[in-house]
Amino acid sequence: MSSSSAPPDMQPPQMRDGASAGPPIDADRPTGGRLRLVMDRLVTGAVSAVSVAVALLTVSLVVALLVRSLPVLGLQSLAEMITGTVWHPLQGKFGFWPFIVGTLWVTVLAMLLATPACILTAIYLAEYAATGLRAVVRPMIDVLAGIPSVVYGLFGVLVIVPLVRDRLAPAAAEHLSGVPLLAPGKVSTGYCVLAAAVVLALMVTPVIISVAEEVLRGVSPGVREASLSLGATRWETVKHVSFRIAMPGLIAAVVLGFARAFGETMAVLMVAGNVAQLPGSLFDPAYPLPALIANNYGEMMSIPLYDSALMLGALILLVVVLIFNLLAELVLIWARRRSSQ
Amino acid sequence: MSHISVRNLTVAYNGHPALRDVSFDIPDRQVTAIIGPSGCGKTTFLRCLNRLIDVNNSVRVQGQVLIDGEDIFAPRADVMSLRRKMGLLSQKPQVLPMSIFDNVTYGPRLHGVRKRAQLEQIVERCLRMASLWDEVSGRLRAPAAELSVGQQQRLCLARGLAVQPEALLCDEPTASLDPISAQSIEQLFMELKNDYTVVLVTHILRQARRLADYLVFFYMGELVEHGPAQQMLSNPSDPRTRKYLEGVIS
Ligand SMILES: Nc1ncnc2c1ncn2[C@@H]1O[C@H](COP(=O)(O)OP(=O)(O)OP(=O)(O)O)[C@@H](O)[C@H]1O
Ligand SMILES: [Mg+2]
Numbered sequence: 001m002s003s004s005s006a007p008p009d010m011q012p013p014q015m016r017d018g019a020s021a022g023p024p025i026d027a028d029r030p031t032g033g034r035l036r037l038v039m040d041r042l043v044t045g046a047v048s049a050v051s052v053a054v055a056l057l058t059v060s061l062v063v064a065l066l067v068r069s070l071p072v073l074g075l076q077s078l079a080e081m082i083t084g085t086v087w088h089p090l091q092g093k094f095g096f097w098p099f100i101v102g103t104l105w106v107t108v109l110a111m112l113l114a115t116p117a118c119i120l121t122a123i124y125l126a127e128y129a130a131t132g133l134r135a136v137v138r139p140m141i142d143v144l145a146g147i148p149s150v151v152y153g154l155f156g157v158l159v160i161v162p163l164v165r166d167r168l169a170p171a172a173a174e175h176l177s178g179v180p181l182l183a184p185g186k187v188s189t190g191y192c193v194l195a196a197a198v199v200l201a202l203m204v205t206p207v208i209i210s211v212a213e214e215v216l217r218g219v220s221p222g223v224r225e226a227s228l229s230l231g232a233t234r235w236e237t238v239k240h241v242s243f244r245i246a247m248p249g250l251i252a253a254v255v256l257g258f259a260r261a262f263g264e265t266m267a268v269l270m271v272a273g274n275v276a277q278l279p280g281s282l283f284d285p286a287y288p289l290p291a292l293i294a295n296n297y298g299e300m301m302s303i304p305l306y307d308s309a310l311m312l313g314a315l316i317l318l319v320v321v322l323i324f325n326l327l328a329e330l331v332l333i334w335a336r337r338r339s340s341q
Numbered sequence: 342m343s344h345i346s347v348r349n350l351t352v353a354y355n356g357h358p359a360l361r362d363v364s365f366d367i368p369d370r371q372v373t374a375i376i377g378p379s380g381c382g383k384t385t386f387l388r389c390l391n392r393l394i395d396v397n398n399s400v401r402v403q404g405q406v407l408i409d410g411e412d413i414f415a416p417r418a419d420v421m422s423l424r425r426k427m428g429l430l431s432q433k434p435q436v437l438p439m440s441i442f443d444n445v446t447y448g449p450r451l452h453g454v455r456k457r458a459q460l461e462q463i464v465e466r467c468l469r470m471a472s473l474w475d476e477v478s479g480r481l482r483a484p485a486a487e488l489s490v491g492q493q494q495r496l497c498l499a500r501g502l503a504v505q506p507e508a509l510l511c512d513e514p515t516a517s518l519d520p521i522s523a524q525s526i527e528q529l530f531m532e533l534k535n536d537y538t539v540v541l542v543t544h545i546l547r548q549a550r551r552l553a554d555y556l557v558f559f560y561m562g563e564l565v566e567h568g569p570a571q572q573m574l575s576n577p578s579d580p581r582t583r584k585y586l587e588g589v590i591s
Contacts, residue, residue, distance in 0.1 A: 130398055225393055226435035226497070230448040230504055231425035240447070244438045 062318065069312035072305045081312065087276040089300070094309040096316055098278045102286035103320065105193050105279060106268060107261045110200035115254055118205055122212035122253075127238055138213075145206035153270035156199035161271055164198075165190030169283045184283035191273035194282040199267050204257035211256055215249030216242055248335045255328040262321050265290035289317045344369045344538060345390070345508065349404035352385050352394065359385045362404070363564045365557065367508075372530060372539045374553035374570065376546065378590060381559040383542040387510050390540065391427035392420050425452065428501030428537075430511040434493035436485035437500075441477055444485045444496055448504035463503050470533075471499035472525060491522025498529065508538040515548065527552060546586065550574060558582045560590075 072081070072094060084095025125134055169188035176182045219242045227237040243250075273285020274295065297310050345367040352360040360382045367373050375383050388394040389406060392413060405412045413423050425448070437444050445464045446454075454460060464481065468474040473495040477488070485496055494514065501509065511530075515523035530539055530552055543549050549556060553570040558579075566573060566582045577583045584590045 220435075221396075222431060222433060222435040223437060225396065226429070226431070226437060226500075227447070228396065229391055229393055229424050229427075229429035230451065230500065231421045232447075232451050233421060236451060240439075241437055 062315070065311050065315040065318065069308055069315055072308040072312055075305065081309075082316065085278060089303045089306045089309065092305065094305070094312070096289075096313060098276050099287055099289045099292050099313065100316065100320065101278055102193070102272070103262070103288040103290070103317070105282075106196045106200060106272060106286055106288050107258065109193065109197035109282070110204065110261050111254065111258055113197060114201035114204050114208060114257060118208035118253075118257070119212055119250060121209050122216055122250075123238055123242075125209070125213045126216035127234065127242065141206045141209055145210065149203060149264060149267040150270075152199055152203050153267035155202075156195055156267060156271035160195045160198050161190035163190075164188065164192060164195045164283070168194065172283065181281050183281055185280045188283035189273065189285070191271055191285055192283045193272070193279050193286045196268045196272035196286065196288070197282075199271050200261050200264055203264060203267060204261050207260055208253050208257040211253035212246075212250050215246045215253060218249070219245045244338075247338070248332055251328070251332055251335050255325070255332070258324065258328070259321065262324065263290060263317070265294045269294060289313055289320075293317075344409060346407045347404075348407060350386070350389060350406060351403040352382070352389060353401045354397070355399045356401075359562050360389075360559075361562045363559075364404075365564060365567045367538060367540060368555050369538050370534060370536070371554035372534050372541055372552045373555040373557060374549040375540065375542045375557045375559065376544075376549055376585070377559035377565075378561075378585065379544075380561075382562045383559055384512055386559070387429075387512050387540065387542055390508075390510055391424045391429055392418075393424070393429065395420070425504045426507045428504065428506035428509045430494070430498055430501060430509060430514045432513040432516045434490060434497045434517070436488070436493050436496060439485065440482050441485050441488070441496060442481040444500050445503050448500065452504060467499040467503045468496075470502055471495040471529060473499055489522075491518050491525070494518055494522065494526060495529075498526070506537065508540060509533065511539065511541045513542055513544060516544070546588075558585065560585070 075092075076094065081094050082096050082100070084093065085097045086093045086095045087098065125137060129137070165188055169184050169190070169192075172182055173184050223241055223245065224237055227241045228234070232240070268288055269291035272288060272291060274287045274291055275285040276287050276292075277285075279286045293310050293313055296306070301307050346365070347367070348364050350360055350363040351358065363386065375386065377383055385394065389402060390413075394400055394402060402414060405414060407413075408423070408426070412418065437447055439447070442464055445467050446460045449460060449463050454463070465474060465478075468477065473492060476492060477483075477496075485493065488496060494517075498509075498514075515526050518526065527548065530541065533539060534554070541549075541552060549570070555567070556570040556573045557567040558565045558573070558577075558581075560581050566577060566579045573582070574586065577586060581590070
């Protein structure tokens, strides 16, 4: 071997020494090849099976609701029920429009109230707050996220509803008369769209702040420092750099909040007033879909088709949420594309 | 008297000193190379010069850094205009999440330049100075992240030049670059030092030899030796400097 024509420094000497080197590793054939391949197949199979099961669950949910709503769908057209404004089960009138509008009003208003405050709080915590303050505030926010919704509902009944009834509604009646949506139609009981939206906004706040802060903290310090070192202020850096990079994540945070707000039942049911009519102003009562289902399912089931109509209500809620998620997904794709530029 | 002078600068993170009582003058319009083993405080020193050290709130700075005779750590000091005066080039290129054009105009727009024609002029001038113009002039609207790493570093240089700084602070600016890109950055420093004071942190002794007019050696947070590069490289006075230059300590 020493007489071979290759120069001696072609290979490190210990590699030539068969005794000290391990068995040769063939790159094409992994060690213990068969077993590892079998394991790989098994895991792949298991993972796909679980994903398919989850997808099937969603589909079966839709199918079950659809099957149970067939009786009422056989009697009235879907379009008629969705756009119908009269809810009178005894007369066989199932108009869902007030409930759909109630759900949208309460949810959208809650998000309008919550989003700016949450994003600003997240910015403060991520970029401005001293480490000590943050260490105190973060756990408090996590505690808020864990409070059961019925407690938020009670808080709404005890604090928000009287506040709306005694202060906000009279003030609005005095200063905003004639303004559409904002002027109270009649004397407000306090159980209304606004109260429900405020309670809902309080509920989604911890979720949105938590996620948004995490996202903002994920922005690399290097890019932020590049902006600062060009003479940008902290706010300019947040606005032009952190925000841009974090935008997809911030949108995801708000979407998470929306998803929670749409389906929230208990707290809303306790303060929304639950009157099956189209709300004309923020101070009118509303009757969101989840509250309708929770209040009535299992009761008065002797009324023909009532049960089927509630199932249709659940299906409509599901579809509204799915449509919303789809739109959110599109916005997210757009934001990702934009923030990578 | 020189433009930038450091007086008794002491910096501690959470009570652990990273720089101890550093005093020297940084010569104007020359390349000052800061050398020393890892962890000796080079980055800390550089971040003091534009007060980027402030973003860390567990840090404590004592002593003074005088620029034109004014202490930049004085309570009334204008941090924004200080940072504008002291351009920064970091080890890894940090492009902003926007187009090539917007990266260069980011600083000027913050400082009030609004006219389109003027911004375009700035972009061309700075990209030419960073010898990037020929490579990107056709795609100024493309996201900066699409550039190669070497191009990104030159873009960062152009971006820093666009706010018309007086000094350039460079923290191992060629460390993440390929040899050709590194060479072109070094070439740029040779040209820029006629107009700018350049402070260059480097681990590469040969780079310091090639570029430095003035040399500063830190060791464990202390300023051990500083002086004209030729003299210090050929005849260091402190044994620790000699050992470092010989590669015994690193
Ligand atoms: N943010 C920080 N928090 C706490 N300690 C820090 C921080 N930054 C630096 N230090 C400490 O300060 C000392 C000097 O660090 P510095 O980054 O200035 O060294 P350096 O000379 O730039 O090293 P290198 O050549 O490896 O970049 C080190 O001991 C380091 O551990
Ligand atoms: Mg360093």
